[in-house]
Amino acid sequence: MRQAQATIIRSGSSLTTQPAYTVSTADWASDEAAIFAVRKSVFVDEQHVDPQLEWDGRDTECTHVLAHDADNHAIGTGRLLTDGHVGRMAVRPEWRGNGVGGAILRALIGEAHRKGFVEVHLNAQVHAIEFYRKAGFRLHGKEFMDAGMPHHAMLLKLER
Secondary structure, three states, X not given: OEEEOXXXXXXXXXXXXXXXXXXXXXXXXXXXXXXXXXXXXXXXXXXOOOHHHHOOOOHHHOEEEEEEEOOXXXXXXXXXXXXXXXXXXXXXXHHOOOOHHXXXXXXXXXXHHHOOOOEEEEEEEHHHHHHHHHOOOEEEEEEEEEOOEEEEEEEEEOXX
């Protein structure tokens, strides 16, 4: 389990606190409702993705990661498919900008390392390309549309 502690950050003359959260590997059988709630909130409600596209029937074969706040509310999720594809990365809007997405991505990359993958790939929404670039992913192929939004394939070679 990866845990981010509350930290005090000095910003000019004021102090701000970054909220505490945990990120850990999820168990689909017991965490399905929490994962569903985050993904429904972000993809279906916020981004208007068709629920039939969101629920692709592959969740039972995936390794899932789930982030919780200090009160144990699910705040973010992501999954790793058996072919090394990272997907369904979602963080509730009120938690964006606090490092939750990066922590989820690091946990998924860690799972890929543990499973022996030599690379991981994903389809990034175009607005999120820089987020993935900062984690070492590189553009691969051409831009395409998925669920009515522009995406770009990205690839990360894993070091052994």
